Amino acid sequence: MIETLLFLAEAHSEVEGGFGLNLDILDTNLINLTLLVGILFYYGKPLLGNILAERRAKIVEQIEAVEQKQKQAEITLAEEKKKLEEAQKTAVKIRQDAEVNAQKARETILAQGEKEVERLKEMAGKDLSSEQEKAIAQLRERVVALALEKARSSMGNMLNDDAQRKLIDNSIAKLGG
Template sequence: MEEDGTFLLLMAEATAVGGELTEAAGEGGFGLNTNILETNLINLAIIISVLFIFGRRVLGNTLQERRERIATAIKTAEQRAKDAAAALAEQQQKLAQAQAEAEKIKKAAQENAQKAREAVLAQAAVDIERLRETAASDLNTEREKAVAQLRQRVVGLALQKVESELRTGIADDAQHTLIDRSIALLGGNG
């Protein structure tokens, strides 16, 4: 602010000097005034010197401050760029780690699914084999029951026939032949 006041004061002085020069030119025409005090040459030299000395300092200080602010802003921007690049690299590394972990989990899940599939297939094969054995066993049991029932029926029919023939009076040879046939039918070879 003080600099602005000084500058305004110098401008006022310059305006006054300009006004005096105009008046002098208007009174006597164009001429050269050699009186140093009347021409305010000294005042003008002082003003120019003051402007040069203080203006250079003010302008130099202003430019220096601006240069420092720009340099600080550049350094800050460069630091932010470095920080952003470091953060980006860190996040990319985390992303790569997460992708690797996801790949491991996917591979483990596929292996577990394959193992589970193989276990289910093996268990199904065991169950099928057990069902076949059970069915074969049940079939054999039913066959044996059927054969046993048939034997009992054949024996029963044979006994009925023998009894009926005994009642009618069969000869001894015929009875022996009939008994041998019945025994042969029952599976016994005597």
């Protein structure tokens, strides 16, 4: 590169007779542009190639990472859908079991209620019979008490002193002969 510049400088000085300033814009721009393109091509190609290769590798790596994340997300989504379906099935089973248990509990409670009603009826019947027997016994006692009282009062009127002696004498006579 430096050799090329020196060569061009020498060639230029031989043509004009020395080292000087070339004011021809077309001639100098073409040379400068050719030099610049040559330098960039010679030194820039590996550098630019490395930069582009690194950038391309990063992009490929990022794309692969995104694709991996997408695959993982799809797998996770499928697993979660499966879990959701299982949870829904479990919820349906729990609801059905709860309905069955509620029906059984209802039937058990109704059966116990019926037994309790029958027991209460039986107890009420026994209590009623017991109360009737008590009432009948009280009535009998009252009737007997009233009958005894009436008998005493009527005996008290019928048995005066003479009647009592006659009754006693008759009783003695029957017993003693």
